[in-house]
Amino acid sequence: MSGIWLVMSREFTERLRSRAFLISNGAILALIILAITMPLLFGGEEATRIGTVGDAAAEVGRFAATQQEAFDLEVELVELADRRAAEGALEDGEVDVVLLDATTALADGSPGLRVESLLANASNAIGVDRALTEAGLSSQEREALFTVERLTIERLDDRNGVDLFDPSVIVVYGAVFVLYGLLAVYGQWVAQGIVEEKQSRVVEVLLASLRPTELLTGKVLGLGGLGLAQVLLLVGVAAGGLLVTDVVEVPPAAWTALALVIPWYVVGFLLYATLFAMTGSLVSRVEDLQSAVMPVIIVLVLALFGAQFALNDPTGTIATVAGLVPLTAPIVQPILFALGVASWWQTLLALALAIAAIAVMLPISARIYRGGVLRTRGRVAFRDAWGSSGR
Amino acid sequence: MRPHPTDGPIGAAMLEIERVTRRFGDLVALDQLSFIVQPGQMFGFVGSNGAGKTTAMRIVMGLDDPNDGEVRFAGSPIDRDVRARFGYMPEERGLYPKTPALRQLTYLGRLHRLDKRTATERAEALLERFGLADRMHEPVENLSLGNQQRVQLAAALTHEPELLMLDEPFSGLDPVGVDALSEVLLERAARGVPVVFSSHQLELVERLCDAVAIIDAGRLVAAGEVEELRERNGRRLLRVDVDGPDPVGWAEQLRGVHVQVRDRTGVVVLLEDGVDDQAVLAAAQAAGAVRHFAAVRPTLSELYREVVTNHHTATETGGAA
Secondary structure (H helix, E strand, O other), X not given: OHHHHHHHHHHHHHHHHOHHHHHHHHHHHXXXXXXXXXXHHHHOOOOEEEEEEHHHHHHHHHHHHHOOOOOOOOEEEEEEOOHHHHHHHHHOXXXXXXXXXXXXXXXXXXXXXXXXXXXXXXXXHHHHHHHHHHOOOOHHHHHHHHOOOXXXXXXXXXXXXXXXXXXXXXXXXXXXXXXXXXXXXXXXXXXXXXXXXXXXXXXXXXXXXXXXXXXXXXXXXXXXXXXXXXXXXXXXXXXXXXXXXXXXXXXXXXXXXXXHHHHHHHHHHHXXXXXXHHXXXXXXXXXXXXXXXXXXXXXXXXXHHHHHXXXXXXXXXXXXXXXXOOOOHXXXXXXXXXXXXXXXXXXXXXXXXXXXXXXXXHHHHHHHHHHHOOOOOOOOOHHHHHHOOOO | OOOOXXXXXXXXXXXXXXXXXXXXXXXEEEEEEEEXXXXXXXXXXXXXXXXXXXXXXXXXXXXXXXXXXXXXXXXXXXXXXXHOOEEEEOOOOOOOOOOXXXXXXXXXXXXXXXXXXXXXXXXXXXXXXXXXXXHOOOEHHHOOHHHHHHHHHHHHHOOOOOEEEXXXXXXXXXXXXXXXXXXXXXXXXXXXXXXXXXOOOHHHHHHHOOEEEEEEOOEEXXXXXXXXXXXXXXXXXXXXXXXXXXXXXXXXXXXXXXXXXXXXXXXXXXXXXXXXXXXXXXXXXHHOEEEEEEEXXXXXXXHHHHHHHHHHHHHXXXXXX
């Protein structure tokens, strides 16, 4: 046990000490913080300033202001004395558009389509209201006429109710992308660590006092632990940032989905670590490692494609299957959950399947490691490593 | 007060290798290899490249398994806990290239069941002793090969092992390094530790070792104390320097006497069984004034060449029969 602990803490601290690790981590953190605060810096849309000249124009302006949300605008009203003042205010950029009376607006260039529709709508409504008043309708009758239901537009690609710009989907997709990156990086570190120990022959010194399984376990837990610390840090910073800056409304389901990234990292790392460890055991030089880990990396990339697929067609067969298959589930299942198409039992089933896969892969990987780790010359055939691990 | 690292006995157990056989496919790397290393013995392991020295050492260290035979330490088969008290220096050096020497040795010491403080203190003391006091915080890959070798040796010694298995520990060291290393090894042997090392430098082995094992093609061809091997060798060689007109010719006419070496001052002759050395002396005196007349002790290299050649001849004839 103390051997495993020593190996673990060495793996953890040696990586933590490396400059590359600190720099890349700093970069990811900076990106997350930037992504969260960006809308604050640039996105916060400025209010549309509408000038009004006279009472009739002011009435239209007030009505327009009541409609601002429907047009996704923020409106500020500015009263101006006359047309000259209006022209001056437009030229100075103090206002974006000026209502000269109930039916005329003055602008410097186009105030934008939404502003134009807002004003046209308001002017029209006030005109119709006046005509109806003249026709003798009571204020109650007029109000009833104006509260008809607004037109809603359905889109073809919107049938499943997935809004790709839904903040919770964006948050979880970002988290899953980071998850993919961490699985790839930490998994490769497992393989690389194994090969470096083989190549430098230090493994021969280590194995005099450690069992191969102790060395492997310590390595996987040490690196996995560092990765977990990183996941917690990143999820924490992202969650904290979202809470503090309050730029997007994050629904409770998104918080749950974000939190689910943590168990999915643990399960995903352990599963991929068994594959990366096997790969590393069969190679003797770091130079040969890159091509050897390619198949594992390809599986990871496929999982990321699966996540993309799930976004486009969350209830499709591919998404459902990829959300359950142990090698793709860590990347795909959190997306399905965030989209609200996967229920709790689906998530739990996917987790259970992944844990079962780990239970199957662990002894296989350990056996290949035992058989391959002392063969420090050239590439080792899977069969040879499998057969020669009596030790 | 902590005992000084050079104090007191550490080991008192012997290493027994008994009929160890290791095959790689059709190749027999070790063929019924047996020898014993006594406590406190400096033991030289000698043989040509590919003779099986490294395989034998790896088997002792549990890095390879014999197909047959057994290795015992202190009378019992070796398990990992016992092996954790061995010191090993692999043929190809094994250190983390990017880790500083001190941190590396401390880590390895702790893997060998030392607590952190003891591991650090011992590692520092050893690095100082090997003249690396000011380099111990540098990554090992920045050190010269000779210095890396010193760090490697320190790694085998930090946990005060009860047995040392060193594969070619002297290769690549300068004379100062060789002396420093020899001194440390002799010191450990004096504290009861069996020290086994392989080397191609036979003069060095002869100077340092109490006993040797010579192996060839996986088989033991000779083992024991060097003096014992000489006696067993039984060849009588004489160096005779004669001050006269013909310092060589007189010897060539004697029956049962074979001239091995001729030079300006005299000859080295091999006497057949039954030839009286006093008769040879008389013949020499007849040729001139005898300035030097003494038995020549064969060096380990000479013994080695002879036993290996004999072994080859024996296996060839054995194979033809």
